Amino acid sequence: MPLPLGGNVVLRSLGDKAMHVVARQLRAAIEYGLEHRKEAVEYALQFGRGLDTALTDRFIEMYVNKWTVDYGERGRAAVRKLLERAHEEGMVPDPGKIEFIG
DSSP, X not given: OOOOSOOOOXXXXXXXXXXXXXXXXXXXXXXXXXXXXXXXXXXXXXXXXXXXXXXXXXXXXXXXXXXXXXXXXXXXXXXXXXXXXXXXXXXXXXXXXXXXXX
């Protein structure tokens, strides 16, 4: 089961409209980066601590790809399983109902 390397959290108390605006904006930013890959790699090079362009591109691909846009039901199941197991082990509080928006 794949496990996303990260995620974004939005407070439910903001309401449905705000949560969906945040989700749309995040998705649009990720898609923009994917559509403008060359520019994104050039920008990232300044933070690469000496990595060349090819290695920077490869590193970015590990973290920003089609799964970043939407990791699908399989990825959502992995997130739920991770949080359930972490709760069972006493590592995190009960996450309650986990909702995915976007």
